[in-house]
Amino acid sequence: MIHPELLEILCCPETRQPVREAPGALVESVNRAIRDGSLETPAGGGEAGVLDGGLVREDGKFLYPVRNGIPIMLIEERIAIPGPEGDASAEDVEEDRDADHHPVETGAGA
Numbered sequence: 001m002i003h004p005e006l007l008e009i010l011c012c013p014e015t016r017q018p019v020r021e022a023p024g025a026l027v028e029s030v031n032r033a034i035r036d037g038s039l040e041t042p043a044g045g046g047e048a049g050v051l052d053g054g055l056v057r058e059d060g061k062f063l064y065p066v067r068n069g070i071p072i073m074l075i076e077e078r079i080a081i082p083g084p085e086g087d088a089s090a091e092d093v094e095e096d097r098d099a100d101h102h103p104v105e106t107g108a109g110a
Helices: 004-009 024-035 090-098
Strands: 019-021 054-056 060-065
Touching: 004 019, 004 024
Parallel strands: none
Antiparallel strands: 019 054, 054 060
């Protein structure tokens, strides 16, 4: 869990949009994809790339990883969260909170 005061000042380094903590189901979905090799992360696959948590950008398009309790707010570390038609919104991420699977991909160009 990120301290509320820190979360209040963190923002996307690209767009300066606020971020919020990712739902647990989304983090678990990303971790599953990392473990099974369907998601390549800059930190590497397997247990090395597994997230403790994540911060979702206000528009719901990207997740910034949290590893060892530290938010990694680097553009090259973000993970794209495509919506049903390739375009997610903050509401889409909230609605998918209990979904079993979230398609994700990484990279600044995603």
